[in-house]
Amino acid sequence: MMVRKSLRLSIPVLALIGTLLISCAPRRAVRYTLSPLPQASSLAVIVDSPNNIKNIVLMQFLKSGYRVKAFNATDFYTLSDVYDLKDFKRISYYSGSDNSLISMEKSFNNIYKLHIYNFELNKADTLDEIRNKFNVQYLVLLDLKNWEQVSWGRAIDLRSQELVWVENYPTKYGDSVEKVVAHMIDSMSKR
Amino acid sequence: MKRIVLAALLLSIIIFDSRADADPTMAFGYLTNTSGDSNYDYLETIFPNSFANSLRKSFNINVLKPHEVNRLLAKDDCTLEKSYKDHDMQRLMERVSADFFILGSFVTLPLNRVQITMSMYAKGSNTVFTFTNTGRMETEIFRLVDRIASIMVNFFGRENLYRSVSVRPGARLGIITNIDGADLNDLYYTFMLKGYRIAGMQGNYLKGIVTQDEIERFKFVSAVNNSFDLITDTRTFTFRFGPWAGERYLDRISDIRYVYRVYDLEYQKTRNDVLSKLSARFGGIDNLLIIGFDRGVRRAWVRCLDVREKDLVWMQSNITGGTSGEIAAKMIERMSSPVEE
Numbered sequence: 001m002m003v004r005k006s007l008r009l010s011i012p013v014l015a016l017i018g019t020l021l022i023s024c025a026p027r028r029a030v031r032y033t034l035s036p037l038p039q040a041s042s043l044a045v046i047v048d049s050p051n052n053i054k055n056i057v058l059m060q061f062l063k064s065g066y067r068v069k070a071f072n073a074t075d076f077y078t079l080s081d082v083y084d085l086k087d088f089k090r091i092s093y094y095s096g097s098d099n100s101l102i103s104m105e106k107s108f109n110n111i112y113k114l115h116i117y118n119f120e121l122n123k124a125d126t127l128d129e130i131r132n133k134f135n136v137q138y139l140v141l142l143d144l145k146n147w148e149q150v151s152w153g154r155a156i157d158l159r160s161q162e163l164v165w166v167e168n169y170p171t172k173y174g175d176s177v178e179k180v181v182a183h184m185i186d187s188m189s190k191r
Numbered sequence: 192m193k194r195i196v197l198a199a200l201l202l203s204i205i206i207f208d209s210r211a212d213a214d215p216t217m218a219f220g221y222l223t224n225t226s227g228d229s230n231y232d233y234l235e236t237i238f239p240n241s242f243a244n245s246l247r248k249s250f251n252i253n254v255l256k257p258h259e260v261n262r263l264l265a266k267d268d269c270t271l272e273k274s275y276k277d278h279d280m281q282r283l284m285e286r287v288s289a290d291f292f293i294l295g296s297f298v299t300l301p302l303n304r305v306q307i308t309m310s311m312y313a314k315g316s317n318t319v320f321t322f323t324n325t326g327r328m329e330t331e332i333f334r335l336v337d338r339i340a341s342i343m344v345n346f347f348g349r350e351n352l353y354r355s356v357s358v359r360p361g362a363r364l365g366i367i368t369n370i371d372g373a374d375l376n377d378l379y380y381t382f383m384l385k386g387y388r389i390a391g392m393q394g395n396y397l398k399g400i401v402t403q404d405e406i407e408r409f410k411f412v413s414a415v416n417n418s419f420d421l422i423t424d425t426r427t428f429t430f431r432f433g434p435w436a437g438e439r440y441l442d443r444i445s446d447i448r449y450v451y452r453v454y455d456l457e458y459q460k461t462r463n464d465v466l467s468k469l470s471a472r473f474g475g476i477d478n479l480l481i482i483g484f485d486r487g488v489r490r491a492w493v494r495c496l497d498v499r500e501k502d503l504v505w506m507q508s509n510i511t512g513g514t515s516g517e518i519a520a521k522m523i524e525r526m527s528s529p530v531e532e
Contacts, residue, residue, distance in 0.1 A: 109408040156391035
């Protein structure tokens with residue numbers, strides 16, 4: 001009887017622990033290089049970090065022989081490129097009866113979808129400008145995270161607009177910015 | 192959003208929940224002969240009766256064949272029409288107490304082929320799923336009927352599956368989704384590992400801009416042959432004019448008309464223009480995958496557009512997995528497998 005009772009108690013506890021373990025499980029490390037980024041190729045590095053950290057990141061790329069273009073902004077969009085859909089929706093809701101609003105639902109959805117498609121087109125145009133003005137061949141995006149989180153990187157060949165490298169790197173205890181960036185550079189420069 | 196949830200409940204729970212008090216009712220309308228050759232009129236009831244029999248074998252459902260629907264409508268001095276506007280279907284379903292209604296049309300093609308277009312409605316969902324399938328008239332007519340019945344069974348199944356072509360490794364994909372960062376990388380990685388080429392769209396930015404609520408809007412795809420779309424009730428639009436209608440009022444009406452025309456009535460054209468530009472800008476995209484994940488990234492749905500044909504070629508819901516990569520692996524397994532001819 002006691003055994004049964006303890007078993008009854010332990011099942012929910014084990015289930016809870018299992019759930020916690022699953023939800024806390026670190027994301028897996030993944031890496032794929034379609035084509036390595038050759039040394040001396042010109043890069044635009046996008047990293048969302050304070051300037052002192054950004055300098056460390058750029059320094060690592062320079063040390064590795066890449067030509068890092070002076071493209072240091074963390075956001076390459078101007079406000080005029082961003083269409084504020086929420087405002088438009090509010091205006092639309094303001095002008096119509098309830099029935100009309102239901103009928104306009106499809107239009108609202110479609111406007112949003114077109115907004116996303118056009119946003120991608122705007123970004124592609126901007127990246128083309130970057131490629132031409134700065135003579136950049138690769139766009140490298142890095143997101144550096146603390147221990148127990150996943151740092152990630154991605155590279156896009158701006159000539160073909162194709163993804164050529166991805167990596168998820170679970171940051172280890174004792175990793176420094178230099179170490180993680182050096183790992184990423186090594187990863188993107190080889191198959 | 193509420194309508195999508197309602198549709199999902201109707202499709203997945205009503206049909207399969209054996210504890211439900213009553214089996215759902217699926218009504219069939221005519222399959223209208225639009226070929227102009229009255230020699231084929233006899234198929235207008237043969238086709239729906241065949242589909243009805245096939246579906247009855249697969250699900251615990253009550254089936255209403257066209258003549259039974261007609262008999263029910265006769266109580267209200269009405270007859271079953273050969274075709275209906277989408278927005279008329281909810282009222283029709285109420286009249287015959289149906290949970291689902293299926294109707295369509297067919298046209299004969301050269302070389303003794305027939306093209307069948309089916310539209311499926313679920314009560315309270317305000318959506319319509321339409322698909323087209325082509326087969327040979329005499330030699331393969333039973334295969335065609337089975338194939339179409341199978342499409343219906345899959346669509347009414349847990350995964351709301353529809354697939355018309357196989358998307359094999361080597362295809363160049365554009366992906367729009369509501370995940371970003373490491374989750375998005377895991378998704379990309381899985382596709383790249385299997386040999387798919389990924390256009391740099393969305394992945395060219397550090398943060399995603401599409402939220403979980405917003406990606407739901409992409410569930411609806413309007414296309415030439417295969418669509419899953421919201422129904423607009425045009426009768427609710429009333430543009431009143433009178434001596435009180437000043438310039439500002441007329442301007443506003445004009446704006447609403449414009450929005451309605453461009454983003455609803457002619458949306459396919461508007462969207463197709465943008466898709467062509469998008470494909471050209473990203474070096475030629477074969478397929479646009481729209482993948483919506485739940486908040487925990489444990490479950491996803493997908494819509495796949497053939498960018499050249501501008502058609503919906505694959506839709507599926509309830510794809511589960513522990514990570515975005517696991518979900519992507521299941522997607523690849525499905526999308527790359529052959530489609531029954």
